Amino acid sequence: MSETPITISNLNDYIFCPASIYFHSLDYYTDTLTYQDSYQINGTAAHNAVDSSTYSDNKNILQSISVYSERYNLFGKIDLFDTDNHILTERKKKVNKIYEGYIFQVYAQYFGLTEMGYRVHKIRIYSMDDNKMYPIALPGENPDMLKKFEVLIKNMNKFELETFTQENIKKCSHCIYESLCSFSRLKE
Ligand code: SF4
Numbered sequence: 435m436s437e438t439p440i441t442i443s444n445l446n447d448y449i450f451c452p453a454s455i456y457f458h459s460l461d462y463y464t465d466t467l468t469y470q471d472s473y474q475i476n477g478t479a480a481h482n483a484v485d486s487s488t489y490s491d492n493k494n495i496l497q498s499i500s501v502y503s504e505r506y507n508l509f510g511k512i513d514l515f516d517t518d519n520h521i522l523t524e525r526k527k528k529v530n531k532i533y534e535g536y537i538f539q540v541y542a543q544y545f546g547l548t549e550m551g552y553r554v555h556k557i558r559i560y561s562m563d564d565n566k567m568y569p570i571a572l573p574g575e576n577p578d579m580l581k582k583f584e585v586l587i588k589n590m591n592k593f594e595l596e597t598f599t600q601e602n603i604k605k606c607s608h609c610i611y612e613s614l615c616s617f618s619r620l621k622e
Contacts, residue, residue, distance in 0.1 A: 501546025
């Protein structure tokens with residue numbers, strides 16, 4: 435296993451395109467990348483409220499706390515955790531489809547929380563724009579999805595950008611980083 439922890443927010447990026455992780459980290463330090471695609475930035479608006487702690491003053495709601503899973507060497511922040519009802523919620527601005535990347539993000543948060551000693555009974559994804567809640571089966575209740583999650587972590591740990599080729603030109607045509615990316619199939 436790689437010694438460097440995988441950032442939870444990178445799970446979704448990696449599934450979209452492994453190269454996008456590197457541009458996403460640039461994005462963090464600059465505000466010049468203002469053109470944004472819904473799949474890649476869906477969590478941004480929702481998490482801005484979390485990061486500025488504007489969601490709730492309820493002491494039973496943990497917001498934006500850092501978690502680490504030693505089992506999977508994953509590091510990041512949860513969105514919302516209700517300590518009374520043991521419910522973990524990941525908010526997205528608008529959910530049109532439950533992508534596997536969304537599920538893996540809440541899995542990672544789940545493992546981080548449970549390894550820290552919290553009991554998590556339910557996990558779910560909340561679509562803010564249309565006020566819809568999507569329950570997600572716990573990893574232990576969905577062995578196939580858990581297996582996919584573990585394969586993803588394994589692939590991320592052994593990924594090497596130098597040998598990467600993007601096979602799906604459609605992804606490049608919808609990618610917010612395309613103009614910066616030397617791996618883009620549109621540049622061939
Ligand atoms: S332009 Fe294509 S190869 Fe580059 S990050 Fe985007 S999807 Fe990946």
